[in-house]
Amino acid sequence: MALNVVIASPEVVPFAKTGGLADVAGSLPHALKRLGCKVSVFMPLYREIREKGVEMEATGVEVTVPLGRRTLTGKVCRGETDGIPVYFIKRDEFFDRSYLYGTPEGDYFDNLERFTFFSRAVLEAIKVDKLGVKADIIHCHDWQSALIPAYIKDIYKNSFPGTKTVFTIHNIAYQGLFPYYLFSYTGLSGKLFSMEGMEFWGKINLLKAGIVFSDIVTTVSEGYSKEIQTAEYGYGLEGVLKSRQKHLYGVLNGVDYTHWNPATDELIPARYSLKDLKGKKACKKELIKEFSLKIKTTEPLVGIISRLADQKGFDILADAMEDIMKLDIGMVVLGTGEKKYHRLFEELARLHPERLGVKITFDNAMAHRIEAGCDMFLMPSKYEPCGLNQIYSLRYGTIPVVRATGGLDDTIRDYKGGLGNGFKFREYSKRALVEKFKEAVGVYKDKKAWEALREKAMKEDYSWERSAKRYLELYDSALGTEATAPVRAKK
Ligand code: ADP
Numbered sequence: 001m002a003l004n005v006v007i008a009s010p011e012v013v014p015f016a017k018t019g020g021l022a023d024v025a026g027s028l029p030h031a032l033k034r035l036g037c038k039v040s041v042f043m044p045l046y047r048e049i050r051e052k053g054v055e056m057e058a059t060g061v062e063v064t065v066p067l068g069r070r071t072l073t074g075k076v077c078r079g080e081t082d083g084i085p086v087y088f089i090k091r092d093e094f095f096d097r098s099y100l101y102g103t104p105e106g107d108y109f110d111n112l113e114r115f116t117f118f119s120r121a122v123l124e125a126i127k128v129d130k131l132g133v134k135a136d137i138i139h140c141h142d143w144q145s146a147l148i149p150a151y152i153k154d155i156y157k158n159s160f161p162g163t164k165t166v167f168t169i170h171n172i173a174y175q176g177l178f179p180y181y182l183f184s185y186t187g188l189s190g191k192l193f194s195m196e197g198m199e200f201w202g203k204i205n206l207l208k209a210g211i212v213f214s215d216i217v218t219t220v221s222e223g224y225s226k227e228i229q230t231a232e233y234g235y236g237l238e239g240v241l242k243s244r245q246k247h248l249y250g251v252l253n254g255v256d257y258t259h260w261n262p263a264t265d266e267l268i269p270a271r272y273s274l275k276d277l278k279g280k281k282a283c284k285k286e287l288i289k290e291f292s293l294k295i296k297t298t299e300p301l302v303g304i305i306s307r308l309a310d311q312k313g314f315d316i317l318a319d320a321m322e323d324i325m326k327l328d329i330g331m332v333v334l335g336t337g338e339k340k341y342h343r344l345f346e347e348l349a350r351l352h353p354e355r356l357g358v359k360i361t362f363d364n365a366m367a368h369r370i371e372a373g374c375d376m377f378l379m380p381s382k383y384e385p386c387g388l389n390q391i392y393s394l395r396y397g398t399i400p401v402v403r404a405t406g407g408l409d410d411t412i413r414d415y416k417g418g419l420g421n422g423f424k425f426r427e428y429s430k431r432a433l434v435e436k437f438k439e440a441v442g443v444y445k446d447k448k449a450w451e452a453l454r455e456k457a458m459k460e461d462y463s464w465e466r467s468a469k470r471y472l473e474l475y476d477s478a479l480g481t482e483a484t485a486p487v488r489a490k491k
Contacts, residue, residue, distance in 0.1 A: 002038040003475060004134035005029075008122050010115065010144035011100060012041055013259075014081065015049045015088075017364075018100055019307055020253065020388045021141055021170045024220070027256040028139075029084045031468030040133045042122045044095040044114075045077060045088035054079055056088060061131055063089075063124035065117050068185045074121045076131065087131065089121045101144075104339060112178040112204070116186050119147040127159050137475045139166045143176030146210030147186060150198065153213045154188050164478035166471070167214035168251075169207065171385050172228050172235050173311060176206030200236065211240055215478040217248045218471075220386035221407035225250030233383055251471060252410060253386045254464030260371070260392045267368035272397075274458045280372065280397060287332060287373030291357025295330035300444045302329055303374035303398065305367045305389050308337030308345070308360075313380030313403060318344055319430040320380075320437070325352050327441050332357045332374065334366055371396040375450075376440055380425075380433050384408045394421060394457040399450075401440050403428060411462065415443060421457045 011017050013026030029039040056079035063074045074091040089095075094114040102108045122145070126133050140148045149165040183193055183204055193199050198209035211217050219225045225248055227233035229241045241248060258264075262280070263273040269286040272279030285297055295301065306312045324331075333345050333356070342360050349358040359366065367389075371377070377393035379402045386407030390400040394411075400422035402408040413420035423443075425436035444450050 002036055003472070004136045005032055005037045005039045005475065006122070006126065006133060006135045006138045007039065007041045007141070008119070008138060008145040008148055009041070009043055009141040010118070012043050012081075012086065015043065015052070015054060015079075015086070016046050016100060019170075020220075020386060023256065023388055024168075024170070024253050025141055026081070027254060027464050028468060028471070030082060030256075031254065031464035032471065033084060034465070035468055035472055037472070038134070039084055040131075041081070041084060041086045042125070043086065043088060044118050045090040046100060047096045047098065049088065050096075059087070059131060061125055061128060063121045063128070065120045065124060066187055067113055067117060072117060074117065076121075076125045078131075085133075087125060087133070089118055089125070091117060091121075094118075104337075111176070112182045112206075113185055115144040115176070115206070116147055119145055120151065120187070122148060123151055123156050123160070127156070135160065135163045136479060137164055137166060139168065139471070139475075140210060140214070141168050142170050143174060143206040143210065146176065146206045147188075149214035150186075150188055150192060150209040150212075154192060164216075164475070165214040166216045166218060166474060166478060167210035169211070169217065169219040169228070169385070171311075172207065172219075172233070172237060173383075175200070175208065175235065175237070176204075178204040178206070180204060205237075208237060208240060211237065211244060215247070216474050217241075217244055218251050218474065219248070220250070221252050221410045222250035223410045224383075224385045224406035227383065227406055249470075249474060251467050251474070252407060252462070253388060253391075254467040255388065255391050255395070255462045257395065257463055260368075260395060262372055262396050265368055265372065267365045268372040269369070272372075274397075274455060277397070277454075283369065283372035284374070287369055288330065290369065291330075291332045291359075293330045293332075293357055294354035295328075300329045300375045300441055301373065302331045302376045302378050302401075303370040303393075304331070304333045304335065304378050305370055306333075306335045306337075306379075308335040308341035310338070311382050311384070313382050313428070313433075314341055314344065316428060316430045316433050317378075317380050318348075320434045321348055321352075323430075323434045324437055325355055327438065329441060330355050330357075331378075332359075332370055334359050334361070334363065334370055336360055336362050371398055374398045375444060376401055378437075379403070379408060381405055381408060382428055387411070390422070391460075391462045394460045394462075397454040397458045399423065399440065399453060399457055401437055403433070415439065415453065418449065418452065421453070421460055
């Protein structure tokens, strides 16, 4: 019988996205379906989904969620993505807003209420049994849906006796921390607010609830699953993760090559493949024009597409920029996020108007054009749970220059005279970054060597199938339906 999998995620491509989580929650359901699972997706109905005109219908299912002294109702709408049902939880008071989690000035003040409501509404919607959704597994993502495992172990125990939960951490730095006085909103038993439960230095920690109460915890690369068990990367949760080590797994994100493939990509000016790379040249020319750069087409063009956040390594990049810009290169940056980085990149663009182009916005089509038009892609991250752009870059023949951390370390092998698929430095410093960057520019000047490297990169395969199979093994293991405990995936 088909395994019934419910994916609960605060963002899902193609409906709403702020980062890689949305790509994962958008692709994994399809990959699981190809493996024979029956998948349903749940997410909040944000304003942007309505503004996009996403087709959906009312299901007639209304959920009731107690939230502190109030009892709130929400509606469930049904849409779909390529044959997979997507259930949108509608309560305009919480989700009809300009942003998903907060404005550039800061998080929304009522995020605990918003995502408590979402998490509980998902369970209520399944429980009433009118949607025809069965849940052998509920696969939850990040702090916004992390209360679901706690509910299933506590007040929904009897409603979901056979259901197991898998919780995926996409970024441990975002934990969903809230003051204790809000705990009553969750409706959970008081005993769950303890050191062994979801208490964290006197506060509610939603991510910790997911880690502690789920049957299986995963994170998005093998490397990151080890890193977060150390004080340097664990953001205070390293001890809890160590205590769950036996149930903690790293599963590398896959890539949806139907969206990210230069041979079929409708969002780029010209298509290309390994057999015929003329289109890549055309994409580069167009990109230089689009960003009004004054560089020669023979000079290397470097791309950055990123949330502008501390984790992404912009402090060492800022220090390195003077040295980097001396190397006769062009650079294009697409990003949005923290104000201090908006200012930093705008200032850098003023200093290097001919060679550096910056767009402070979120623009998926432009992200595709940058992947296609650049020669190199830079990710000097301080930490990177998985990272998707370096994997997209490989397929677009845009050579990644990365710091060896988390998923970047797992997917990119250093050049080393022709052995690797990119360039990788380890020490988190301006010096190491500049040195590696210079090496990349040096190899770029050797046309034969660069072509060989590009060929190797474009042949790499990070499709979802392998990762989805791994999740399936873990679902089976949570349900106790496999013959033996899963063997950890080999790197
Ligand atoms: P994170 O989840 O930490 O933001 P990932 O590399 O895992 O980083 O995923 C980022 C995703 O968001 C990629 O698909 C990337 O192309 C996209 N992205 C990030 N910033 C932008 C932007 N400003 N415009 C368009 N896409 C963006």
